[in-house]
Amino acid sequence: MSEPTGAARRRGPFQVGDQVQLTDPKGRHYTFTLEAGKNFHTHKGSFPHDELIGAPEGTVVRTTGNVAYLALRPLLPDYVLSMPRGAAVVYPKDAGQILAFADIFPGARVVEAGVGSGSLSSFLLRAIGDQGMLHSYERRADFAEIAQANVERYFGGPHPAWQLTIGDLQDNLSDTDVDRVILDMLAPWECLEAVSKALVPGGILCCYVATTTQLARTVESIREIGCFAEPQPWESMIRNWHVEGLAVRPDHRMIGHTGFLVTARRLADGVEPPMRRRRPAKGAYGEDYTGWGGKDAQAGGSGEAAGGAPGRD
Numbered sequence: 390m391s392e393p394t395g396a397a398r399r400r401g402p403f404q405v406g407d408q409v410q411l412t413d414p415k416g417r418h419y420t421f422t423l424e425a426g427k428n429f430h431t432h433k434g435s436f437p438h439d440e441l442i443g444a445p446e447g448t449v450v451r452t453t454g455n456v457a458y459l460a461l462r463p464l465l466p467d468y469v470l471s472m473p474r475g476a477a478v479v480y481p482k483d484a485g486q487i488l489a490f491a492d493i494f495p496g497a498r499v500v501e502a503g504v505g506s507g508s509l510s511s512f513l514l515r516a517i518g519d520q521g522m523l524h525s526y527e528r529r530a531d532f533a534e535i536a537q538a539n540v541e542r543y544f545g546g547p548h549p550a551w552q553l554t555i556g557d558l559q560d561n562l563s564d565t566d567v568d569r570v571i572l573d574m575l576a577p578w579e580c581l582e583a584v585s586k587a588l589v590p591g592g593i594l595c596c597y598v599a600t601t602t603q604l605a606r607t608v609e610s611i612r613e614i615g616c617f618a619e620p621q622p623w624e625s626m627i628r629n630w631h632v633e634g635l636a637v638r639p640d641h642r643m644i645g646h647t648g649f650l651v652t653a654r655r656l657a658d659g660v661e662p663p664m665r666r667r668r669p670a671k672g673a674y675g676e677d678y679t680g681w682g683g684k685d686a687q688a689g690g691s692g693e694a695a696g697g698a699p700g701r702d
C-alpha cells in the first residue's frame with residue numbers, strides 16, 4: 390500500500406530535498422533544504438549538507454567554528470511560521486482549534502477562503518488526507534502562488550486532494566455537498582449566501598476573524614441569514630511556562646491575540662432556527678445599536694496583510 394502524500398518525508402534518515410530545522414545553542418531556528426554537495430553557512434563557520442544526508446533526525450552537527458546545531462525536520466507548526474508569507478498566517482494554535490471544533494475528518498469535503506500563505510491549507514490537507522477534497526479560493530494571484538509553493542514544498546509535490554481557484558469565493562463557489570467551510574478573510578459575511586448553498590445539512594461553517602467588530606458582524610450575519618443553528622464564538626490563548634529548579638512560573642511574554650473563531654452548523658433546508666433560550670441582555674440591541682450589516686458598519690482591521698494583526702505576524 391502506498392504511503393499517504395507527504396508521509397515519506399516525515400520519518401527515516403535525512404534525504405536530499407528534506408527540510409531541516411537547525412537549533413543553535415541559544416534556541417534560535419534556521420530552516421533549509423538538503424542538497425548534495427552544498428554547505429550551510431553561519432557567522433560561526435559552515436558544515437556540508439552531506440554530513441546530514443543519511444543521518445538520523447536528532448543528529449548534532451558542528452560548524453568549522455565548533456558551534457553545535459541540533460538537526461530535526463520542522464514540524465508543521467514550525468514550518469508554517471518559517472515559510473515565506475504573502476498574507477498573515479493562521480497560527481498553529483488556531484489551526485489546532487479549527488481542526489478540532491470544525492471537526493475536520495479524513496475524507497471530508499472542505500472549502501476554504503482565503504488561502505493567504507497556505508498555512509491553514511496545509512493543516513487541512515493533512516487532516517482530510519488523500520481521499521478528502523480541499524477546494525481553496527484566493528482572490529489574489531500573487532498570494533495563491535506563494536501558498537501553492539509553500540504547500541508543495543511541505544508535501545514534497547502537489548497534493549492529490551487540493552484544488553486552488555483564484556477569485557472571490559462568493560463569485561466562484563460552485564462546490565456542492567460540502568462538509569466544512571472555513572473562512573479566514575476580512576468580510577466573511579459577504580460569503581454567507583454562497584456558503585449556505587454549498588454546505589450539507591449538519592455541515593459546519595467556521596470563520597476566523599481578527600477584530601471584535603468583524604466578530605460581531607459575522608455572528609449577527611450568521612443569525613440573520615437564518616439557515617444556521619446558533620453560532621459559537623470563542624478565542625484561545627496559550628501561555629507557555631518556564632520550568633527550571635524552583636523557578637516554575639508562566640513565561641513573561643506570550644502571544645496575547647491572534648484572532649476569534651466562530652462555528653455554526655447548517656440546518657436542513659426549510660427549517661427555522663430554534664429560538665434562542667436566553668433573551669438578549671437588556672440594552673444589547675438598544676437605541677445605540679445600528680446593526681452590523683448596514684453601510685455604516687466597519688470592520689476594525691483586515692488581519693489580511695502579513696503585518697495586520699499584531700499576533701499574526
Ligand SMILES: C[S@@+](CC[C@H](N)C(=O)[O-])C[C@H]1O[C@@H](n2cnc3c(N)ncnc32)[C@H](O)[C@@H]1O
Nearest residue numbers: 476479503504505506507508509528557558574
Ligand atoms: C489572513 S489571509 C488568509 C491566511 C491563510 N488562511 C493562511 O493560513 O495562510 C486572508 C486572505 O483572504 C483573501 N480574501 C479576502 N477576501 C476573499 C474572498 N472573498 N474570496 C477569496 N479570498 C479572499 C485575501 O486576499 C487574503 O489572502
